[in-house]
Structures are given as C-alpha cells and as structure tokens.
Amino acid sequence: MKKLIVAIDGPAGAGKSTVAKRLAHELGYTYMDTGAMYRAFAWKVMQDEIDLEDETSLRKILSETKIDLKKDNGQLRVFLDEVDITDRIRTPVLSQMASKVSTLRAVRERMVELQRAMGREGGVVVEGRDIGTIVFPKAEVKIYLDASSQERARRRFEELKAQGKGINLKETLKEMEERDRRDQEREVAPLRKAKDAVVIDSTQLDAEGVMERIMREVRNKLSPD
Ligand code: DC
Secondary structure (H helix, E strand, O other): OOOOEEEEEOOOOOOHHHHHHHHHHHHOOEEEEHHHHHHHHHHHHHHOOOOOOOHHHHHHHHHHOOEEEEEEOOEEEEEEOOEEOHHHOOOHHHHHHHHHHOOOHHHHHHHHHHHHHHHOOOOEEEEEOOHHHHHOOOOOEEEEEEOOHHHHHHHHHHHHHHOOOOOOHHHHHHHHHHHHHHHHHOOOOOOOOOOOOEEEEOOOOOHHHHHHHHHHHHHHHHOOO
16 A cells, blocks of 8 residues: 655644654554654753854764664654663753754754655654655645644643643743744744645644544545545
8 A cells, every 4th residue: 555654744732743643553654753853952962062053063963963763662762872862852941952953954954864764665654843844845645733822832731740840831831932933933944834734723623633634634645536
C-alpha cells in the first residue's frame, strides 16, 4: 500500500502530539516529533553555553551534533549525542529556548536536512511548525491544527500540572502567547498554514474527533474513489 507523508502543523497546545502519535499507531507509520529535535538542540545550547552569535562555529557544532528519534516500548525517545534526554526537554524553559534557537537559519537548515532524511521513504506522521510549508511541501496530507489560545493554555497547564510542575494558568498563557508570536513572526520558516492544508479547529473537538477528520483525509489519499 502507498506510504504517505502526513504533515501536522499548528501552534503549541493545539493537540498535535496526541493525534500524531495515535495516527502513526493506527496507520503503522513512524511518528516524527520535530519540536523534540529543536528542544534537544536547545538543551545542548544551554548545557554547553553555545554562542549563538558566531554562525561559523554554530554551523560546525550543528554538523557534529547527533539527534535521533527512536521508538522504545511504543514510546518516542529523543537522543542527543547518544544520550537519552527525553525526560529533560518538556519544561517551560526549554520550550522558550527551543523557540529562540529555532529562529536561526543555521539551526533550521540542519534540522530540515535531518527531518527530510528521516521521512524520505514516506510512511511518516510528522508534527511541527513548517512541515507542510518547508520540510515536506509535497506531503499528501497536510493538516493545520489550531484552537483558541485560552484552550491551548489550559491543556498545556493540565499537562504540566500532571507532571508535578508548579506553574499557574496565567503564566502558562503568557508564555505560550510569547512563543506563538515568536514562532509566527520569525523571518525564516515562520509558522503558517500551507495553502493546501486542511484546517481543523480543536477548541471544541476531542482527540477522537480530530482523528476522525484526519483519517478521512488519509483514506481519501489512499483510495481516492
Ligand atoms: O512543538 P514543540 O512545542 O515541542 O516545539 C518547540 C519549539 O520548537 C517551538 O516553539 C518552535 C520550534 N519548532 C519549529 O520552529 N519548527 C518545528 N517544525 C517544530 C518546532
């Protein structure tokens, strides 16, 4: 059967990860979390105090950095230079740092190169900000998943609370709006809906509802009649 590329873009907290994971499972495809790759590099920038102003050395560091997404026990693990850092990258500080490093052309070029190599053979569900526009402009299925900022902040807040992170809703909303603004206004590959993307607003829809909508698109591409 044809192996599609399913691209899911949208702002933070729209529900991309939940549906992308389920969709990949349902289709027997590989799940690619591109945000985790920016987070992994942001982690390295913080650990090694990398100078982001020096583009020549930044490019050299990027070319020598190993970032791998591996499936383990049905879960996606993120490896940076062979070290599993999955459990260290889901913090508000790393979210902001990932958003900051992702504005840099050198960083984006390297990540896009890695992502294209991973998705070369199709059979992938890829979530991010520039997947349908830049990384895989020929993806067969393109989804732009959105929701109101209040609802997105509420979901992210619940997620952080469940992880035992002490944070309040107001602070979560403020950080999220700041990050969205940066992701949408950056010069290189800003978050945009691809012209041919299907827009799904998940404010009033649960993951099941979103899945149904996307599966309809997938089935259409797999057997158009
Ligand atoms: O999806 P996420 O919240 O894990 O992403 C973290 C940051 O990484 C996000 O604020 C912007 C950046 N990012 C990006 O610029 N392009 C992508 N394809 C994915 C993430």
